[in-house]
Amino acid sequence: xxxxxxxxxxxxxxxxxxxxxxxxxxxxxxxxxxxxxxxxxxxxxxxxxxxxxxxxxxxxxxxxxxxxxxxxxxxxxxxxxxxxxxxxxxxxxxxxxxxxxxxxxxxxxxxxxxxxxxxxxxxxxxxxxxxxxxxxxxxxxxxxxxxxxxxxxxxxxxxxxxxxxxxxxxxxxxxxxxxxxxxxxxxxxxxxxxxxxxxxxxxxxxxxxxxx
Amino acid sequence: xxxxxxxxxxxxxxxxxxxxxxxxxxxxxxxxxxxxxxxxxxxxxxxxxxxxxxxxxxxxxxxxxxxxxxxxxxxxxxxxxxxxxxxxxxxxxxxxxxxxxxxxxxxxxxxxxxxxxxxxxxxxxxxxxxxxxxxxxxxxxxxxxxxxxxxxxxxxxxxxxxxxxxxxxxxxxxxxxxxxxxxxxxxxxxxxxxxxxxxxxxxxxxxxxxxxxxxxxxxxxxxxxxxxxxxxxxxxxxxxxxxxxxxxxxxxxxxxxxxxxxxxxxxxxxxxxxxxxxxxxxxxxxxxxxxxxxxxxxxxxxxxxxxxxxxxxxxxxxxxxxxxxxxxxxxxxxxxxxxxxxxxxx
Ligand code: SF4
Numbered sequence: 001x002x003x004x005x006x007x008x009x010x011x012x013x014x015x016x017x018x019x020x021x022x023x024x025x026x027x028x029x030x031x032x033x034x035x036x037x038x039x040x041x042x043x044x045x046x047x048x049x050x051x052x053x054x055x056x057x058x059x060x061x062x063x064x065x066x067x068x069x070x071x072x073x074x075x076x077x078x079x080x081x082x083x084x085x086x087x088x089x090x091x092x093x094x095x096x097x098x099x100x101x102x103x104x105x106x107x108x109x110x111x112x113x114x115x116x117x118x119x120x121x122x123x124x125x126x127x128x129x130x131x132x133x134x135x136x137x138x139x140x141x142x143x144x145x146x147x148x149x150x151x152x153x154x155x156x157x158x159x160x161x162x163x164x165x166x167x168x169x170x171x172x173x174x175x176x177x178x179x180x181x182x183x184x185x186x187x188x189x190x191x192x193x194x195x196x197x198x199x200x201x202x203x204x205x206x207x208x209x210x211x212x
Numbered sequence: 213x214x215x216x217x218x219x220x221x222x223x224x225x226x227x228x229x230x231x232x233x234x235x236x237x238x239x240x241x242x243x244x245x246x247x248x249x250x251x252x253x254x255x256x257x258x259x260x261x262x263x264x265x266x267x268x269x270x271x272x273x274x275x276x277x278x279x280x281x282x283x284x285x286x287x288x289x290x291x292x293x294x295x296x297x298x299x300x301x302x303x304x305x306x307x308x309x310x311x312x313x314x315x316x317x318x319x320x321x322x323x324x325x326x327x328x329x330x331x332x333x334x335x336x337x338x339x340x341x342x343x344x345x346x347x348x349x350x351x352x353x354x355x356x357x358x359x360x361x362x363x364x365x366x367x368x369x370x371x372x373x374x375x376x377x378x379x380x381x382x383x384x385x386x387x388x389x390x391x392x393x394x395x396x397x398x399x400x401x402x403x404x405x406x407x408x409x410x411x412x413x414x415x416x417x418x419x420x421x422x423x424x425x426x427x428x429x430x431x432x433x434x435x436x437x438x439x440x441x442x443x444x445x446x447x448x449x450x451x452x453x454x455x456x457x458x459x460x461x462x463x464x465x466x467x468x469x470x471x472x473x474x475x476x477x478x479x480x481x482x483x484x485x486x487x488x489x490x491x492x493x494x495x496x497x498x499x500x501x502x503x504x505x506x507x508x509x510x511x512x513x514x515x516x517x518x519x520x521x522x523x524x525x526x527x528x529x530x531x532x533x534x535x536x537x538x539x540x541x542x543x544x545x546x547x548x549x550x551x552x553x554x555x556x557x558x
Contacts, residue, residue, distance in 0.1 A: 028302065029303060164302045168548060184539070186539060186540075196540075197550050204327075207334070207556055
């Protein structure tokens, strides 16, 4: 069980799955750079969180609901939670762009569900991801695999933050190209991470060997 | 008003900066002069005594990580606004730990000084090549000094203490300044230099250099701030309250390559002449107010030149160099790099 001041943001799980280094840069080193992608994501979120709670055909819709899980040590906010008549609880998360190959979005949604389950002592068997580019909902069942993935990511992020360790960069064109922290991270420079000293010595010798 | 390197320079006295949605709006005498989205900016630098900013803008800037700094019309730093210090506590702790550890400090400082001396040597060799044909005597003086500096660079690698590093650096610096006059071509005989004098500068060339070093120091200080390092805790320069020791450390590698070369260009092209200086009763020589503007303009211009960064192997503007080196230093402190790769010019 975690204490309330040990909770980490649910968004950290997503960062971790995208790139552990990105997660450490944001949550350990607290470096934050906003690029177009994150800026657009925020505008979209502001829209989803905006507006009052409402009821539609007996479904109560709550926006920006704060949730936490002391078991997993997570805290965050649900974009939208629908409470259906008959007791079905359905979290919905809004995403810019389209479904991704990694499971970060599903993990985030499932983490919200696990928080809801703990707080409401209810079961939340599935949720929905809404992708802005496709303009449609995708149903996500929270199976045992996904739940394990959430728990494992939560443990990994807690370890990372406790140790204050930033994993080294592995440069990957596609991933790093879309990363908001590219300029801070400088993954290309880290190619030399075990050789910065050697590089400096060599370069110094080269510069000095130039004739006067 | 001008944008450069994602910094907005506001030079129009009487300007008022305010928040307009997600942008900064610059108003002057009731008119909107410019709007710039905040997310495109790293900093806003105001040069003038009568420039103001709204609290709402400062809050938005603090949140977006945009610094707002205020300078005199001549560029002297006055104050800056910022939000809460961001959570780089681990980085800062590591910085303090290393600064308390002499061997760790020596390792960083030795690279900084090696780069400083190598870059100074490059300036001498470049002049020897460019002007040497006309004056073999000058070329040989420059060449000898360059060789002497090369020897000192070799010694740096073997120095085990900060004091010995400082001694070696001091020797090399006096060698460098002893031939500095040979870098001035066809110059006004009144524009002279005899060794380095700082407090106060005792000749026009020293006055010009001192002014440029102040500009450079502020760039280094901002660069360190923006990547979460404490500009006051140095490795080579000792702590002294109020002294930006790490900024002084960082600027070493850029003195010759950035500041000295701007000074030489201005003097050799006669864009700055004896008439641009005045001598105070004490013998101190000062750059006149109007001339400072011209130096500032030349400095900004130089910062837009581009090179391939030797370590990153990327095309970058010179203005970005202090920022990139500050980041590399932070990377070294965090353990991503096994040494600090100081900037070595070609
Ligand atoms: S730039 Fe690449 S390695 Fe660095 S944090 Fe982003 S994704 Fe990870």
